[in-house]
């Protein structure tokens with residue numbers, strides 16, 4: 001996170017800390033004595049979580065618990081990264097963005113395990129910031145998913161005659177750089193609690209794909225399809241738009257529109273000038 005440049009940053013990989021192992025977490029804390037911990041570690045393969053429920057809960061719930069317990073012991077602030085997929089499991093269709101004060105009903109095992117992690121963090125670490133975001137794209141890419149959606153669309157658009165993308169799952173795409181900048185502001189405060197942090201606006205994956213190709217000047221046709229036409233193991237929410245309500249109440253919600261953030265990302269990656 002280059003946005004956290006004003007503080008000394010110690011990035012740890014899975015090779016250096018195993019969050020499901022309390023001893024490993026304690027060893028890392030003893031070595032680095034952090035004032036703030038940003039826990040981005042998670043089991044993120046949403047479909048695999050359906051068949052690997054034990055792994056999902058071990059990492060996303062108990063791993064989060066371990067980090068929270070040790071943060072509390074060392075008096076560190078904890079930034080815990082969570083997801084829009086804690087929402088969208090209700091039977092009634094939803095059209096209003098979810099605030100931090102809405103009751104989460106996760107639609108799948110991944111969302112349930114992330115919500116369990118959030119609850120453990122809330123109860124076990126007093127200085128917590130639980131950050132829910134969605135549809136992340138960033139220069140580093142998600143290791144567990146092999147890159148990110150933007151890069152996948154750009155690659156497929158070059159390989160295929162047309163792309164078929166779901167048009168009935170609405171969310172807010174978010175640039176990790178913007179998210180990191182907001183986290184960098186929050187960690188200097190004592191505004192503990194849950195925060196929704198996404199770029200402004202919302203779209204379907206189809207609309208997101210259209211904008212990616214449009215900005216990149218690629219003319220491959222994009223065909224809208226329904227979730228039923230693209231069956232996946234884990235149920236996805238039809239609507240999981242997050243309202244940055246907590247930030248708004250604090251007059252800290254200056255997140256820019258996702259289209260602007262996407263353009264910036266494409267520039268940073270060298271896809272456009």
Ligand SMILES: NC(=O)c1ccc[n+]([C@@H]2O[C@H](COP(=O)([O-])OP(=O)(O)OC[C@H]3O[C@@H](n4cnc5c(N)ncnc54)[C@H](OP(=O)(O)O)[C@@H]3O)[C@@H](O)[C@H]2O)c1
Nearest residue numbers: 014018019040041042081082083133134135136142143144
């Ligand atoms: N990508 C999105 O659109 C999105 C949206 C909302 C929220 N999030 C949240 O953002 C965070 C980062 O996710 P990401 O999508 O960027 O995926 P990612 O790049 O795969 O990040 C997850 C990291 O956690 C590590 N990890 C997994 N199990 C671990 C363990 N037991 N101990 C220590 N490290 C472990 C992984 O390492 P290995 O790969 O080596 O196992 C990986 O580096 C997660 O909390 C996720 O829930 C992501």
